[in-house]
Amino acid sequence: MSSQYNLAVVVSSSVSLSDESTEPRSTTPQDGQSGFEDTEPANSSMQEFYQLYQELLLTTLALTGIIFIAVLFSYSLNIALNYLIGACTGVIYWRMLAKDVERLGREKQQLSKTRLALLVGLILLASRWNQLQILPIFLGFLTYKAALIIYVIRVAIVSSSSQPRQP
Numbered sequence: 001m002s003s004q005y006n007l008a009v010v011v012s013s014s015v016s017l018s019d020e021s022t023e024p025r026s027t028t029p030q031d032g033q034s035g036f037e038d039t040e041p042a043n044s045s046m047q048e049f050y051q052l053y054q055e056l057l058l059t060t061l062a063l064t065g066i067i068f069i070a071v072l073f074s075y076s077l078n079i080a081l082n083y084l085i086g087a088c089t090g091v092i093y094w095r096m097l098a099k100d101v102e103r104l105g106r107e108k109q110q111l112s113k114t115r116l117a118l119l120v121g122l123i124l125l126a127s128r129w130n131q132l133q134i135l136p137i138f139l140g141f142l143t144y145k146a147a148l149i150i151y152v153i154r155v156a157i158v159s160s161s162s163q164p165r166q167p
Contacts, residue, residue, distance in 0.1 A: 020069070045107060046102075052151075053098045059147040081115065082126075082133045086140020089122050094144045 063085040072080040096115045104111065119141055127130035 026095050049101070056144070056151060057091070057094065059088075059150055060094065060144045063090075063143050063146055063150075064091070067140075079133065079136050080129070082136035083140040085132070086122070087136070087143045088138035088140075089118060090141040090144040093118055093141070136146075 001013070064084070068080055068084050068087070071083050093115050096118070097111075100108070100111050122137060122141075123134060125136050126134045
C-alpha cells in the first residue's frame with residue numbers, strides 16, 4: 001500500500017456525507033504501530049470541508065425558497081414547480097458531488113462523471129413531457145451555483161476588509 005492511502009484512511013467525522021464509516025483503520029501491521037502523527041491536519045481540513053458543505057447547502061436552500069416564492073408570485077404555479085424540481089435536482093447533484101469529493105483520495109483517484117446524467121435525464125424528461133418546461137428546470141438546477149457565487153463574494157469582502165489599509 002502506498003503512503004497516500006495510509007494518510008487518507010485516518011479522516012473521521014460525525015458529519016460524514018457518506019453512509020460508510022470513516023473511522024481510522026489499520027491496513028497493515030506497521031500502520032497500526034506508526035501512530036499517524038499527521039492526522040490532525042487531515043481531520044481539520046475535512047472539518048473545514050464539512051462546514052463549507054453545510055454553509056453552501058443552507059445558502060442553496062434559502063435561495064431556493066426565496067426564488068420559488070418570487071417565481072410563484074411573478075409567474076404561474078406550474079413554472080414555480082418546474083423551478084423547484086430543478087432546484088431539488090441541483091441539491092441532489094450538490095450532495096452527490098460532496099460525497100464524491102469526500103471519497104477522493106480514500107477510495108477513489110478521480111471524480112466520477114455520473115452526476116451529470118442526473119441533469120441530462122431531467123432535461124430529456126422535460127423535453128418529452130408537456131407539463132415540464134426546460135428553462136425553469138435548468139435555472140432551478142443552477143441555484144447551487146448562485147450559492148457558490150454568494151459565498152465567494154462574501155469571503156472576498158471579508159478578506160479585503162480584514163486587511164490593513166496602506167497609506
